[in-house]
Amino acid sequence: MAQRGRPRDAETDERILRAALEQLLAHGYGGFVVDKVAEQAGVAKTTLYRRWPTKDHLAVEVIARMQDDVAVPDTGDVRADLTDYVEQIALGLNRMRRAGRQGAADDSSAGLVAELVAAAARHPDIGGLVRAVFARRNELVLGLIDRARQRGALRPDTDPGVLFDQLAGALYYRLLVTGQPIDRSYAERLVTGALDGALPARES
Amino acid sequence: MAQRGRPRDAETDERILRAALEQLLAHGYGGFVVDKVAEQAGVAKTTLYRRWPTKDHLAVEVIARMQDDVAVPDTGDVRADLTDYVEQIALGLNRMRRAGRQGAADDSSAGLVAELVAAAARHPDIGGLVRAVFARRNELVLGLIDRARQRGALRPDTDPGVLFDQLAGALYYRLLVTGQPIDRSYAERLVTGALDGALPARES
Numbered sequence: 010m011a012q013r014g015r016p017r018d019a020e021t022d023e024r025i026l027r028a029a030l031e032q033l034l035a036h037g038y039g040g041f042v043v044d045k046v047a048e049q050a051g052v053a054k055t056t057l058y059r060r061w062p063t064k065d066h067l068a069v070e071v072i073a074r075m076q077d078d079v080a081v082p083d084t085g086d087v088r089a090d091l092t093d094y095v096e097q098i099a100l101g102l103n104r105m106r107r108a109g110r111q112g113a114a115d116d117s118s119a120g121l122v123a124e125l126v127a128a129a130a131r132h133p134d135i136g137g138l139v140r141a142v143f144a145r146r147n148e149l150v151l152g153l154i155d156r157a158r159q160r161g162a163l164r165p166d167t168d169p170g171v172l173f174d175q176l177a178g179a180l181y182y183r184l185l186v187t188g189q190p191i192d193r194s195y196a197e198r199l200v201t202g203a204l205d206g207a208l209p210a211r212e213s
Numbered sequence: 214m215a216q217r218g219r220p221r222d223a224e225t226d227e228r229i230l231r232a233a234l235e236q237l238l239a240h241g242y243g244g245f246v247v248d249k250v251a252e253q254a255g256v257a258k259t260t261l262y263r264r265w266p267t268k269d270h271l272a273v274e275v276i277a278r279m280q281d282d283v284a285v286p287d288t289g290d291v292r293a294d295l296t297d298y299v300e301q302i303a304l305g306l307n308r309m310r311r312a313g314r315q316g317a318a319d320d321s322s323a324g325l326v327a328e329l330v331a332a333a334a335r336h337p338d339i340g341g342l343v344r345a346v347f348a349r350r351n352e353l354v355l356g357l358i359d360r361a362r363q364r365g366a367l368r369p370d371t372d373p374g375v376l377f378d379q380l381a382g383a384l385y386y387r388l389l390v391t392g393q394p395i396d397r398s399y400a401e402r403l404v405t406g407a408l409d410g411a412l413p414a415r416e417s
Binding site: 039120122123124126127129130131136139140143144147154161162163164165167168171172174175176177178179180181182183185186187188198199201202203204205206207208209210 | 243324326327328330331333334335340343344347348351358365366367368369371372375376378379380381382383384385386387389390391392402403405406407408409410411412413414
């Protein structure tokens with residue numbers, strides 16, 4: 010059994026993270042209690058705390074995994090791919106917005122995402138983790154944009170980082186600041202805005 | 214004196230808010246203590262708590278006032294005006310990012326803004342206040358964009374809200390999520406991206 014230490018760790022982690030996701034979605038950040046996660050996962054609290062020293066650390070890892078569930082399509086149609094991607098991000102954000110709220114009385118709250126952003130600002134190590142998770146994930150979309158640029162579907166001087174910020178940023182801004190809805194229709198308007206630009210058609 | 218009750222209140226508020234801004238910038242959100250604000254402003258704690266029941270409420274009002282200090286230029290050159298506006302927002306956000314941090318060792322922290330976003334998510338009344346402040350401020354830029362559209366400097370089908378989200382959203386996303394710098398050079402690249410769009414020049 011001793012040789013299987015590593016795989017057994019991974020299995021335990023998996024069970025803890027699944028329980029943590031359920032607890033987070035059911036009770037929101039305010040009601041997220043690490044001891045309950047340990048109980049639901051059937052592991053000793055010490056095991057859990059050794060791996061994730063605070064509830065913030067655990068929550069960040071859960072969100073990181075949710076990010077990994079988002080597929081980045083690359084069908085060769087950059088407008089359709091970006092719209093699908095933006096819609097998927099919006100769905101994930103809306104799910105986190107509703108976490109822990111039964112009746113969803115106040116649907117403009119940013120919920121979980123806001124708490125994570127604050128945790129990242131408060132603890133440098135969590136901030137580092139969050140930025141690493143996003144950097145790794147965003148790399149995939151930056152690649153998609155860059156390939157479209159290389160095959161001439163986007164302007165040769167397109168800055169992938171700026172285009173990406175325009176899309177992802179708009180979603181997070183609506184979620185975290187203005188509280189406006191983000192849905193498929195918004196995803197379409199957003200991608201259209203970013204691809205077409207706001208200037209009148211140029212004479213060529 | 215009795216007739217001057219209203220102006221005197223406004224004066225006291227002004228003194229409290231000035232002291233609160235100083236305290237916030239000097240000590241950050243974590244070190245922001247309402248009692249110290251009362252002391253610095255020379256008012257009774259009860260006066261302060263009657264007007265702002267929690268430190269979150271007071272901090273939101275301070276941020277709201279910082280927003281009001283941002284001018285929205287309208288020179289008729291929409292590219293220049295938007296770039297200046299975006300740069301001003303970036304300067305304000307960077308100021309809040311550095312609040313309470315002497316050596317600025319970890320310059321990627323979102324600082325104050327993240328705490329406010331979380332406070333807005335936690336307390337529905339603060340969320341409502343924050344959204345009202347931003348809605349009122351953003352109205353000015355939406356008007357600038359719409360006037361540019363009407364005089365033909367932007368496409369007739371430009372969606373002012375979407376264009377605005379692309380710009381403001383990108384700044385907040387970098388501040389709150391990826392921790393990347395926001396400065397004049399980024400403001401220029403961002404406005405160029407949003408105005409020119411990512412599609413290759415169209416044949417007309």
